[in-house]
Amino acid sequence: MMPGKPTQRDRHDPPAEYAERMSGPVPDYLHRVERQTYLKTVAPQMITGSLQGRMLALLATLQHPVRVLELGTFTGYGTLCLAEGLATGGTIDTVEGNPEMAWLAERHFADSPFADSINLHVGQISDWLPKLTGPFDLIYVDADKQSYPYYFGILVDRLRPGGLLLADNVLWDGKVGSKGPDPDAAALREYNRLVLEDPRLEVVVLPIRDGLSVARKSLV
């Protein structure tokens, strides 16, 4: 996402704001992550944020994963939401290409109860993916949008049967529905098609924030 790009979350949206206020509780350390992200980064709107964060935490709690993979850590908000649902001894591998964001995320993890459960890998996702072979119980994709179809081809095989594949921004400000020239929208449209047409997956696209795709891999 380009810095400064207005998102669903930046707009005045009373139902979404009400839904956010009525969802919780949000742990104190996440309020601190959000505040630090708005104080210290140039594109704070990239943060997962509280409504979607509560959704991630709830999905993770229901899934109770032992191994989680996140692509795109940013300042660690989503990572910490997913960590709430980890099974005892479970771990999260998360990949961030911007060292300054990784530095912030490390501090946010240290300020949470989950520092020992999170492995932060700094570098390009394409360099780390060969080393993160899984299998994973839950995967959250929240990185460069044009690579989503490529990530899908790799990640679906690394998801264990019954595992969840989550992807953020799949509505791309409503642009996925029209066949315009936006290359990010085109890639996200292709990602949504791949997920829907894969016989191993069942999927629902939730229209919260910029669109959250929730897909489950079948058990057989």
Ligand SMILES: C[S@@+](CC[C@H](N)C(=O)[O-])C[C@H]1O[C@@H](n2cnc3c(N)ncnc32)[C@H](O)[C@@H]1O
């Ligand atoms: C939308 S933000 C992630 C938000 C985060 N998941 C959260 O919960 O707040 C996307 C992040 O992915 C990182 N990123 C994008 N493409 C990447 C790539 N190819 N390799 C590594 N990191 C990447 C960016 O630096 C950015 O911090």
